[in-house]
Amino acid sequence: MLDYTLKRSKRRTTVAIKVAEQKLTVYAPFYVSQTEIDGWLKTKQDWVAEQIARQSSQAERRQLPLVNATIKLFGQSVPIIFAKGPKSTWQQDAQSRLTLSISSRVKYQEANYLALLERFLHEKLESYIEMRVHDYCLQMTEDLPAKLKIQHYKRRWGSCNKRRELAFNLHLASAPTWVIDYVIIHELAHLRHMNHSAKFWQRVCHFYPDYKKAESWLKANGSSLSW
Ligand SMILES: [Zn+2]
Structure with a gap:
């Protein structure tokens, strides 16, 4: 299962995810249960993994000219x-x-x-x-x-x-x-x-x-x- 930070809010009506700095955050309304969130996240697993991989290679590329020089x-x-x-x-x-x-x-x-x-x-x-x-x-x-x-x-x-x-x-x-x-x-x-x-x-x-x-x-x- 993916590691994530769960942020709940009263005003929220849908579940959303954000990948930033290779970390995953899930935004959800209070009435959606943890089990439902985990089940929904499972269907998004590939997409999340791809985002994290892309961001880490971007971070590497930024340092590349100076790596192993x-x-x-x-x-x-x-x-x-x-x-x-x-x-x-x-x-x-x-x-x-x-x-x-x-x-x-x-x-x-x-x-x-x-x-x-x-x-x-x-x-x-x-x-x-x-x-x-x-x-x-x-x-x-x-x-x-x-x-x-x-x-x-x-x-x-x-x-x-x-x-x-x-x-x-x-x-x-x-x-x-x-x-x-x-x-x-x-x-x-x-x-x-x-x-x-x-x-x-x-x-x-x-x-x-x-x-x-x-x-x-x-x-x-x-x-x-x-x-
Ligand atoms: Zn000269």
Whole structure:
């Protein structure tokens, strides 16, 4: 027999059922007996089961893009586990699996998971780039840039301006580190040559001889770096 909540009312003259959030509610007048309700419900069993199944698959579909997902971090696949917790936080275990926890009370859960994932990638990429910029500035006898920023770009991997501010595309977090290193050296070389002149490429080549390989990797795989 189906589980249901029975709601009786004086004004009601007919029996009705409602399926919402995979729960069944039966509305009935006071004069209809429990046995009559159960007997009537039996004839509706298939319809109720179908409604419940349809609603649960709709609920699943709403979460589907984020179920059993993986992302790439520095070229390595990282499985993501979506969890509920008292507050929004992430955690990476020894097998490098990433658990994203958000509060079950927040609205727009999918958007919140995505925002949390991007905060994770942002932090990872930022600390990697900070470390490498420091190393390469020493090698290139270059003063540290005035500012480092990670942001969303549609069509570029990095940028450099006259105020010595460098910015890098957040999607680089999914690229292998040897490719990120190339983008870093490319932008640091712009600190002396604000163009793509022969002198600029000479400087890039001096500190990153395989730059053509990295350029063609970005051309071939760049569009797959989104999530
Ligand atoms: Zn450039």
